[in-house]
Amino acid sequence: MTESAGAESIGDDTAIVLVHSSDLHVDDPSMHRGYNGLVGLRAVLATARTLGADAVLLAGDTFDNHRVSTPVLRQATDLIAAAQLRVVLLPGNHDPALADCLFRRAGLIGVPNVDVLGITHLEAIVLDEHDLEIRGRAHRSFDNMPPFGPLRPRTTRWQVVIAHGHYVPPHEWSAHAHRAWRISDQDLAQTKADYVALGHWDRPTPVGDGSVPAYYSGSPDLAGTVNVIRMTAAHGVTVSREALIWD
Numbered sequence: 001m002t003e004s005a006g007a008e009s010i011g012d013d014t015a016i017v018l019v020h021s022s023d024l025h026v027d028d029p030s031m032h033r034g035y036n037g038l039v040g041l042r043a044v045l046a047t048a049r050t051l052g053a054d055a056v057l058l059a060g061d062t063f064d065n066h067r068v069s070t071p072v073l074r075q076a077t078d079l080i081a082a083a084q085l086r087v088v089l090l091p092g093n094h095d096p097a098l099a100d101c102l103f104r105r106a107g108l109i110g111v112p113n114v115d116v117l118g119i120t121h122l123e124a125i126v127l128d129e130h131d132l133e134i135r136g137r138a139h140r141s142f143d144n145m146p147p148f149g150p151l152r153p154r155t156t157r158w159q160v161v162i163a164h165g166h167y168v169p170p171h172e173w174s175a176h177a178h179r180a181w182r183i184s185d186q187d188l189a190q191t192k193a194d195y196v197a198l199g200h201w202d203r204p205t206p207v208g209d210g211s212v213p214a215y216y217s218g219s220p221d222l223a224g225t226v227n228v229i230r231m232t233a234a235h236g237v238t239v240s241r242e243a244l245i246w247d
């Protein structure tokens with residue numbers, strides 16, 4: 001899937017390449033048959049490395065729950081630390097940034113190539129070398145909350161927003177009032193972002209009214225892909241899906 005023309009012609013100029021995934025649900029392997037979140041994580045990182053990603057965005061629910069055993073958490077940290085990639089995690093509703101949270105137990109906090117929104121950074125990370133800001137509001141409890149933080153004036157050439165929640169189109173908004181973490185067309189449009197990286201759904205799909213590029217990546221096991229965002233001065237933003245490399 002290529003959402004706009006030009007991805008092939010970007011060539012080797014100064015493109016920023018971001019790889020977006022979500023809902024890996026790393027858990028103790030014995031609790032699942034078939035899919036294993038660590039395998040999904042390894043595939044996302046291997047694919048991102050092959051694509052020459054400048055950063056990997058994990059848009060929530062990287063971990064399935066707060067009871068994941070420490071050895072499994074450490075394996076996830078070892079994979080991420082060894083990936084030679086910048087990895088930006090947004091805590092979701094399954095892995096909120098609690099005071100004594102699994103991100104700390106995993107040993108992820110302090111790993112040089114890892115940023116956890118809501119923990120290592122409040123709501124924004126700036127990658128000076130790419131003139132890029134990555135914003136996102138972490139889930140901090142299991143309760144409902146607005147998935148987008150306050151609007152801020154853009155300070156960088158490029159701005160990407162990560163959010164974890166449930167997109168609801170306008171005509172279904174009131175019917176879905178019972179749902180937590182609702183995301184509206186207006187929420188997406190107000191970001192004015194170059195790309196909105198969404199998590200919470202396991203299927204990959206664009207959403208919104210088209211005013212900004214807003215996409216769910218889907219989970220590695222269901223989508224079998226990552227979303228790849230390429231940003232260049234000449235071509236703007238292009239979004240494609242690339243098949244996961246399961247090594």
Ligand SMILES: [Mn+2]
Binds near residue numbers: 092
């Ligand atoms: Mn979720």
